Amino acid sequence: MTRANVVRAVLAFAVLATSFYFAWSTPARLGLDLRGGTQIVLETQDSPTVKADRESTDRAREVLHRRVDALGVAESSITRSGDRRLIVELPDVQDPAGAAAAIGKTAQLTAHPVLPNTGKAGSGQQLLPDERGRPVLIGPAALTGAGVGEANASYDPENTGGWAVNVKFKGDGGRTWEKITAKAACAAGDERRVAIVLDGKVISSPQVTESVPCGVGITGGSTQITGDFGAGEAKDLAALIQGGSLPVPVKIIEQRVVGPTLGDEAIDASARAAVIGIVLTGLFIVAVYRLAGLLATVALAGYALISYGALVAVGATLTLPGLAGFVLAIGMAIDANVLAFERAREERAAAPGRSARAALAVGFTKAWSAIADSAVTTLLAGGLLFFLASGPVRGFGVTLTIGVLGSLVSAMLLSRVLTDAAAARMPRLSKGRAGGLAGAGRIRRWLENSGPDLMKRSRLWLGISALAVVLAAAGIFSRGLNFGVEFTGGRLVEYSTSRHVDIDTARAAVADAGFPRAVVQTSGKDDISVRTAGLTNAEEKRVHDALAEKGGGATKQRDELIGPSLGSELRTKALIALGVALLVQLAYLTIRFRWTFAAGSVIAMFHDITIVTGIFAWLGRPIDGVFLAALLTIIGYSVNDSVVVFDRVREMWAANPKGRFADIANRGTLQTVPRTINTGMGALFILAALAFLGGDSLTDFAVALLIGIVVGTYSSVFTATPLAVVLERYAKAPPPQAKAKPVHRTSDSSGAVV
Numbered sequence: 001m002t003r004a005n006v007v008r009a010v011l012a013f014a015v016l017a018t019s020f021y022f023a024w025s026t027p028a029r030l031g032l033d034l035r036g037g038t039q040i041v042l043e044t045q046d047s048p049t050v051k052a053d054r055e056s057t058d059r060a061r062e063v064l065h066r067r068v069d070a071l072g073v074a075e076s077s078i079t080r081s082g083d084r085r086l087i088v089e090l091p092d093v094q095d096p097a098g099a100a101a102a103i104g105k106t107a108q109l110t111a112h113p114v115l116p117n118t119g120k121a122g123s124g125q126q127l128l129p130d131e132r133g134r135p136v137l138i139g140p141a142a143l144t145g146a147g148v149g150e151a152n153a154s155y156d157p158e159n160t161g162g163w164a165v166n167v168k169f170k171g172d173g174g175r176t177w178e179k180i181t182a183k184a185a186c187a188a189g190d191e192r193r194v195a196i197v198l199d200g201k202v203i204s205s206p207q208v209t210e211s212v213p214c215g216v217g218i219t220g221g222s223t224q225i226t227g228d229f230g231a232g233e234a235k236d237l238a239a240l241i242q243g244g245s246l247p248v249p250v251k252i253i254e255q256r257v258v259g260p261t262l263g264d265e266a267i268d269a270s271a272r273a274a275v276i277g278i279v280l281t282g283l284f285i286v287a288v289y290r291l292a293g294l295l296a297t298v299a300l301a302g303y304a305l306i307s308y309g310a311l312v313a314v315g316a317t318l319t320l321p322g323l324a325g326f327v328l329a330i331g332m333a334i335d336a337n338v339l340a341f342e343r344a345r346e347e348r349a350a351a352p353g354r355s356a357r358a359a360l361a362v363g364f365t366k367a368w369s370a371i372a373d374s375a376v377t378t379l380l381a382g383g384l385l386f387f388l389a390s391g392p393v394r395g396f397g398v399t400l401t402i403g404v405l406g407s408l409v410s411a412m413l414l415s416r417v418l419t420d421a422a423a424a425r426m427p428r429l430s431k432g433r434a435g436g437l438a439g440a441g442r443i444r445r446w447l448e449n450s451g452p453d454l455m456k457r458s459r460l461w462l463g464i465s466a467l468a469v470v471l472a473a474a475g476i477f478s479r480g481l482n483f484g485v486e487f488t489g490g491r492l493v494e495y496s497t498s499r500h501v502d503i504d505t506a507r508a509a510v511a512d513a514g515f516p517r518a519v520v521q522t523s524g525k526d527d528i529s530v531r532t533a534g535l536t537n538a539e540e541k542r543v544h545d546a547l548a549e550k551g552g553g554a555t556k557q558r559d560e561l562i563g564p565s566l567g568s569e570l571r572t573k574a575l576i577a578l579g580v581a582l583l584v585q586l587a588y589l590t591i592r593f594r595w596t597f598a599a600g601s602v603i604a605m606f607h608d609i610t611i612v613t614g615i616f617a618w619l620g621r622p623i624d625g626v627f628l629a630a631l632l633t634i635i636g637y638s639v640n641d642s643v644v645v646f647d648r649v650r651e652m653w654a655a656n657p658k659g660r661f662a663d664i665a666n667r668g669t670l671q672t673v674p675r676t677i678n679t680g681m682g683a684l685f686i687l688a689a690l691a692f693l694g695g696d697s698l699t700d701f702a703v704a705l706l707i708g709i710v711v712g713t714y715s716s717v718f719t720a721t722p723l724a725v726v727l728e729r730y731a732k733a734p735p736p737q738a739k740a741k742p743v744h745r746t747s748d749s750s751g752a753v754v
Contacts, residue, residue: 019309031319041254110141147173153234174221182217257559277686303410336411357423458722472614484624497551600723634708641716
């Protein structure tokens, strides 16, 4: 083994060992869409006295943290997004109404003396219903939330007879409470109480017990509130008392609830799809490249370990689209191996006496530029998803980025070390067809030597592409886009019923519940989704009860509430993301290649995403955040194919600068067809498995990518390259210069230096 490969082997072992350590010792962080729970996005609003900015939002975050901690929700998190938004994640909490009521109260917490009820409020007094709905007259506030230290719920059947709320005061709060209760202890009957008010509502009005003497009050800096509490009521009351007041009002602009069973089903379905996809991809690669393909499949297992280890090491949250991105990147990981093996096959065919080991070394070296460019363009798409998308789609960008980096390590380290070691020790890899590197069959030789002159009909192919774009645009403008609730605002709730409910029956039940304009559709075998522009939590309960009556019970699987302003913002961000993606790819390809190649690639990308969007418009499929992730991935796939073609064309043109460009482009395109087919097949196996086994939540994602890969493969040959041929007729830049050929010193199996 050469010194370079010894270094590669050491690095590969170190990466695998580190990845195994993190994968074994650190559990993955699952997003709420996989583990189940509630996510609420709050936006702070200006108050008459305080402006909603970064500072006031951070103070609000601290108050919300105290409230959520008091609720006892495990592994909850509250993070600030921008200057005015707070993202609250409550794992395993399935009641958005209760969660919002518990954490979203905005007014100042105050304690008031209860006055004799005259039926009319005087100056500084308020007449409010208490927690049981009885009218109670209260005086001016005597204690604010600033005087409350801690509050918690406890169960003590001996002293309280059930659940109670224990409150500890801080600062002057204890002395103030002593004064309030001392005065209340002197009252008689219903006035022997103290009213605790939050958000203009009496949340508790505990009575001062007879054991407290008049004029003395409750001392000790703490108190206990008892009553007919359940466990949940006591914990909610403690959370509200301890949390105190928010410095600024907050408004719910987004709310997502996912049932735990839906997440479990998605994980199981994705795992099955991953296993089947890897097996089918591995079998295909082994059939094409024999022993080298088998070693590349082994490297795929290393890729999975590396990517998963990196995912848990950086603390990334694995979301449902992210899980799909992790599975999808398996198909992309084989691309670098295919590029290197195809290059090695060409080297072996050009010099039949060259050993497989030497051919592999040259193949990996020559394939690096195309591999690097393909990786960079996909990383650009993943980066745009991270910075411009939000929610679970951002997780897709993270896993896609990690997957691309993992695939580079898998191919350029693991696969290269394994194939080099095999070529040095297994004579069969160096002889004939056993290695899968020599002889490619009649079709391959025909394509390379006497294939069709595709570029002769450049204008025909461009006309067909233009017609396809026109048909897609017709679908977009005539049928319209079925924007998901994520982009339009509104509420989407998905229910699973105990027995099958006919869709017409479900629509009638929802209409009878008071929502005749709601969009009611089937989702899965026995699932029903209800989408409407506005739906309060009380109204949602009416819909739930109506469907439960028809279906023998109904379980909420998913609940998404998006404010109209946020939906408009997300829609704008989606357009910006697509526009920036095209411009960034254009700039990068112009720097790496030529403006003619870059223009051809970017127009082909626009062609691909327009066709995919048009097909979804004709089919009436939803356009949501997951579809946006698919589009940006299609951009990466499309440019990958174009990069490989133009990388070969550039190399051939540099070697023959006086040749006719159309002929060179035609030969370069035909020579890359085997790589395109082999890589595309690997990705198609993965996506087909996701489409059929990934469940309803991943079907549209997989279908969009299936269409995108087929269209992208077509456009790299019949759109991008013909465009470059047409544009080169008007370009004045000289042909690219040939690079100096590197000297590869590699020992073959006999020890001779090649």
